[in-house]
Amino acid sequence: METLTGTTVVGGIAIGRIRYFAPFAYEASDAPAADPEEEVLRFEKSRYAVQDGLHDLYEKALNEAGEEEAEIFQAHEMMLDDEDLIASCISCIKEDGHLAEYAVVQAFDEAAAMFAAMEDPYFAARSADVIDLKNRMLEHLSGREQEEWTEPAILAAEDLAPSETVRLDKSLLLGIVTKGGSSSSHTAILARSLGIPTIIQCKDLSSECDGKEAILDGDGGCLHLEPDAETAKKLRDKKEAADRDLARLQELKGLDNITTDGHTVRIYANIGSPEDLESVLANDAGGIGLFRSEFLYLNGSAEPSEEEQSAAYRKVLEAMAPKQVIIRTCDIGADKTVDYMDLTPEDNPAMGLRAIRLCLTRRDFFKRQLRALLRASAYGNLGIMFPMIISVREVRECRALLEECGQELKAEGIQTGTYETGIMIETPAAALLADELAETVDFFSIGTNDLTQYTCALDRQNAALAPFLDPHHPALLKLIDMTVQAAHRHGIWAGICGELAADLSLTETFLRMGVDELSVSPVRILPLRDKVRNLNLT
Amino acid sequence: MQEFTYTLKDPVGIHARPAGILARKVKDFESTVTIIKGEQSASAGALMKVMALGAKQGDEITIRVEGPDEDVCAKVVEGFFRENM
Numbered sequence: 001m002e003t004l005t006g007t008t009v010v011g012g013i014a015i016g017r018i019r020y021f022a023p024f025a026y027e028a029s030d031a032p033a034a035d036p037e038e039e040v041l042r043f044e045k046s047r048y049a050v051q052d053g054l055h056d057l058y059e060k061a062l063n064e065a066g067e068e069e070a071e072i073f074q075a076h077e078m079m080l081d082d083e084d085l086i087a088s089c090i091s092c093i094k095e096d097g098h099l100a101e102y103a104v105v106q107a108f109d110e111a112a113a114m115f116a117a118m119e120d121p122y123f124a125a126r127s128a129d130v131i132d133l134k135n136r137m138l139e140h141l142s143g144r145e146q147e148e149w150t151e152p153a154i155l156a157a158e159d160l161a162p163s164e165t166v167r168l169d170k171s172l173l174l175g176i177v178t179k180g181g182s183s184s185s186h187t188a189i190l191a192r193s194l195g196i197p198t199i200i201q202c203k204d205l206s207s208e209c210d211g212k213e214a215i216l217d218g219d220g221g222c223l224h225l226e227p228d229a230e231t232a233k234k235l236r237d238k239k240e241a242a243d244r245d246l247a248r249l250q251e252l253k254g255l256d257n258i259t260t261d262g263h264t265v266r267i268y269a270n271i272g273s274p275e276d277l278e279s280v281l282a283n284d285a286g287g288i289g290l291f292r293s294e295f296l297y298l299n300g301s302a303e304p305s306e307e308e309q310s311a312a313y314r315k316v317l318e319a320m321a322p323k324q325v326i327i328r329t330c331d332i333g334a335d336k337t338v339d340y341m342d343l344t345p346e347d348n349p350a351m352g353l354r355a356i357r358l359c360l361t362r363r364d365f366f367k368r369q370l371r372a373l374l375r376a377s378a379y380g381n382l383g384i385m386f387p388m389i390i391s392v393r394e395v396r397e398c399r400a401l402l403e404e405c406g407q408e409l410k411a412e413g414i415q416t417g418t419y420e421t422g423i424m425i426e427t428p429a430a431a432l433l434a435d436e437l438a439e440t441v442d443f444f445s446i447g448t449n450d451l452t453q454y455t456c457a458l459d460r461q462n463a464a465l466a467p468f469l470d471p472h473h474p475a476l477l478k479l480i481d482m483t484v485q486a487a488h489r490h491g492i493w494a495g496i497c498g499e500l501a502a503d504l505s506l507t508e509t510f511l512r513m514g515v516d517e518l519s520v521s522p523v524r525i526l527p528l529r530d531k532v533r534n535l536n537l538t
Numbered sequence: 539m540q541e542f543t544y545t546l547k548d549p550v551g552i553h554a555r556p557a558g559i560l561a562r563k564v565k566d567f568e569s570t571v572t573i574i575k576g577e578q579s580a581s582a583g584a585l586m587k588v589m590a591l592g593a594k595q596g597d598e599i600t601i602r603v604e605g606p607d608e609d610v611c612a613k614v615v616e617g618f619f620r621e622n623m
Contacts, residue, residue: 071555072554074555074558075554075555075558077558078554078555078557078558078559078561078562078585079554079558079585079586081558081561081562081585082561082583082584082585082586082587083561083581083583083584084581084583084584084586084587085584085586111586114586114587114590115586115589115590118590118592119592120551120592120594122550122551122553123551123589123590123592126554126586126589129554130586305549305594307549307595308549308550311549
């Protein structure tokens with residue numbers, strides 16, 4: 001047995017044979033064309049054939065996934081009509097006497113480089129589309145046939161291009177494992193929408209695994225090749241139990257989060273990008289308790305514009321309306337950095353210029369996000385939440401900036417809506433000042449991950465500290481209780497959005513404290529609802 | 539020669555799909571259609587070059603139409619911009 005590790009995108013267990021999807025590598029020969037006229041004909045034939053294929057993919061995607069997913073294929077089809085691109089291919093064949101393949105590589109690579117050099121993230125990303133088109137052209141020119149899948153399998157690949165993900169027969173996909181990819185890549189988006197076990201960044205994955213029996217353990221973030229009998233039995237049992245549980249939990253959809261003696265709690269979802277919406281809706285979330293806005297900042301090579309941000313927020317607000325969506329303002333700095341922000345490296349980043357501190361230092365940057373949030377507020381039930389707060393002054397400054405942005409938008413005649421304002425309670429300072437802070441906001445959301453780290457002065461990423469880590473440390477529970485009681489004294493609500501919110505061994509404790517909302521990752525919603533419905537607080 | 543200016547309203551700018559539809563539209567005419575942004579320009583039929591102008595929301599672009607059917611072509615192109623970009 002060989003075990004490879006990666007990063008989980010979707011949990012769960014898949015058992016089956018591996019199908020390795022080989023990346024298309026083509027070595028374009030610069031040998032002269034025997035008959036340039038014939039080469040031009042080959043080029044045009046392939047171009048039309050690829051366009052036909054794209055048209056079919058467009059219709060397939062339209063039926064299976066909808067207009068938004070399908071549009072890309074229509075755009076690809078149109079890109080192959082580009083007069084410049086066609087002219088440079090034909091001139092490379094006719095004037096320079098090259099083969100059609102060579103001309104395609106030259107012209108498409110040049111177009112891809114042109115896009116890659118663009119600053120705007122939307123246009124820079126089009127570079128991958130041109131490469132995808134180039135590969136489709138080369139595939140057709142070289143007559144390379146795609147092998148058909150006939151039986152269910154676990155898909156393994158370097159990474160998947162958009163056209164590849166659509167061509168796959170989804171009903172035969174047991175799971176996905178890729179060597180590259182990021183949580184916002186096409187692979188991850190596809191995996192989430194299908195809800196099948198998926199791990200990415202599996203560094204040691206190679207084509208050698210093709211055809212091998214395997215177990216993909218999405219929960220454990222690993223792939224077992226040719227598993228031994230013991231591992232196979234253990235995971236097979238786990239899968240069976242999970243399948244049974246899943247079926248039972250599905251029946252809880254649409255039911256209230258209510259204890260047997262009538263106490264209720266709101267169960268919301270934590271998300272990292274608009275792509276998680278499908279899972280949020282599928283798991284019957286009561287709202288979104290934490291929408292991390294960092295995905296907008298960390299994925300591109302330049303800061304997202306006010307319009308881009310506003311469009312992303314609006315999408316989530318509209319999809320969830322009238323349910324509440326709480327968006328946390330930019331929490332970068334510390335371990336989450338991007339080149340264009342030009343952040344100075346720090347000796348102690350966890351305690352450094354991060355989150356609200358960075359935003360209040362770079363006010364123009366912060367105001368672009370606040371304006372985007374206010375613009376989006378017209379389209380749903382928005383909550384704006386500030387991270388890493390340690391003082392009343394910081395909250396006042398945030399509110400003043402929000403007010404300023406609101407005035408600006410009003411003067412510009414741009415419509416805004418109503419919204420709630422809240423803060424993360426993730427520093428001991430904020431928990432100790434909860435009474436004062438409660439007078440400045442509409443809600444608290446307790447971030448237990450950072451609150452644990454700052455309360456116990458203990459780095460959670462450091463494996464050597466594991467023996468000292470007590471996720472249920474009494475000091476932490478005391479701070480949570482203080483925060484909730486302070487909130488209620490001042491008539492505001494308090495929730496928990498850290499990992500602890502999904503810890504079923506603490507659900508009863510939290511409900512007894514009077515926690516109003518628990519925000520957890522979408523897949524944890526139904527198990528938590530199940531727990532709540534079986535509790536009795538009397 | 540016909541020429542008009544247009545200020546982009548689409549948040550992404552001239553993205554792939556409208557650029558592609560525009561390229562198809564101008565094929566129906568004999569006139570050449572050039573999109574000009576600052577010192578850069580691109581033929582409307584070369585949609586990737588048009589996208590690579592990087593024109594964004596709020597940018598003013600100039601559209602130049604030259605040829606035997608330029609009057610009607612300019613009208614069609616202007617209408618297309620107003621409706622789609």
